[in-house]
Every structure is written in structure tokens, then in C-alpha cells.
Amino acid sequence: xxxxxxxxxxxxxxxxxxxxxxxxxxxxxxxxxxxxxxxxxxxxxxxxxxxxxxxxxxxxxxxxxxxxxxxxxxxxxxxxxxxxxxxxxxxxxxxxxxxxxxxxxxxxxxxxxxx
Amino acid sequence: xxxxxxxxxxxxxxxxxxxxxxxxxxxxxxxxxxxxxxxxxxxxxxxxxxxxxxxxxxxxxxxxxxxxxxxxxxxxxxxxxxxxxxxxxxxxxxxxxxxxxxxxxxxxxx
Numbered sequence: 001x002x003x004x005x006x007x008x009x010x011x012x013x014x015x016x017x018x019x020x021x022x023x024x025x026x027x028x029x030x031x032x033x034x035x036x037x038x039x040x041x042x043x044x045x046x047x048x049x050x051x052x053x054x055x056x057x058x059x060x061x062x063x064x065x066x067x068x069x070x071x072x073x074x075x076x077x078x079x080x081x082x083x084x085x086x087x088x089x090x091x092x093x094x095x096x097x098x099x100x101x102x103x104x105x106x107x108x109x110x111x112x113x114x115x
Numbered sequence: 116x117x118x119x120x121x122x123x124x125x126x127x128x129x130x131x132x133x134x135x136x137x138x139x140x141x142x143x144x145x146x147x148x149x150x151x152x153x154x155x156x157x158x159x160x161x162x163x164x165x166x167x168x169x170x171x172x173x174x175x176x177x178x179x180x181x182x183x184x185x186x187x188x189x190x191x192x193x194x195x196x197x198x199x200x201x202x203x204x205x206x207x208x209x210x211x212x213x214x215x216x217x218x219x220x221x222x223x224x225x
Contacts (some may be wrong), residue, residue: 042117043202043215056212090156100145100206101164104213106156
């Protein structure tokens, strides 16, 4: 595997379910990100991790819970979601966190539908 | 505050040129450009770090006007492969997060 991978690619869940999204980066980067991409809206930054430590939490509801066990893996745990949470969830990584001069590498995303 | 991109959409014939603008109400440290094809991940194109800097990626180039707090992306002699949604991301300082614009949809027709 190369680059940034995400699983699953598609997920349909009910509002009472608990599920997790997984991201893995094979680039040796120190920073990982979760973004939410909704139709006709800009990419919204949700969380940023630098060397497994959360450095940014963008006022995200507590029904989204991130976990970064090591610098290569990032999870997003989901519980009691709302239909408006349906979106494409993108994971990204970069050499350093929140560094305006470092490009971000994105995964293919997980298309989430909440019924 | 997110940057504003214009136009929201553009349709081109193969070989035509187009310009996409990204404007901010705040002073910028850097501007990033990404392209996302339908159903795929955004792909990095280039970063501009200094006012007045210009860069190129194949026949796609960009400029950064620090005074105007604006960056422009130039699609020259467009190819079918240029179709997709182009996003700019801006950072106000070296240690700041990227804030993305709403995107510009580009469709290049034969």
C-alpha cells in the first residue's frame, strides 16, 4: 500500500449505531487530519494530530471521537449520528502539523450515509 | 474565515485557457492548490509561499499577490484531464491550519 488509505470506502449506518472509520498513512508523516466534505460546502477541518497528540479540535460534536494510536494510524469513532452528518470523510497527512508550507496528502475518503 | 473562489464553475473546450481566483480578507502566509476528480481524493498541485511567487505544474501555473491577498490558478491549453474541482487552501501563518475555499468546478470538453 502506498500513500493514504481509508476503510471502509462506503458506510451506511442508523442513528443508533456505533461505527469506526480507519485511516492509515504509509508516508512517514508526523501529522494526520480528519476533514468533512459535504455537498456544496468547503472542506471542513475536524481534527489534527501531531505525533499521536491532538493539536486541533475544530468545535466538532462529541458524537465524533478521534483516536490516534500511532503516527501512521488514525480512527474516527462514530456514535448516535444525525442525518446531517452524512458526508465524505477525508483523512490526510503531512510532514508536520499545521505547517502552511507542507502539502497534505489525502486518502480516497469514506462516503458515510446516516439513515 | 474561508477564502472565496471564483468562478464557481467553468466549462472549457480542449485547448482553451481559464483563470481561477482565490481571495482572502486576511493577510496570507501561503496558498495551496488541490484538484479533486469525482469520486477521488484531492490531489496536491502546488504551494505558493511568498508574495509574488509563481509556480507551475505541467501547463497549470499559479501566482500569489500578497498585497491583494489573492492567488490565481491558470489553466493553459486545457486538456481533458484538467476536469475536476479545484480548491485553494490558505494559511495565515506558518503554524496555522489550512482553510479551504468552496471550490471551482472545471469541465473540459473535446
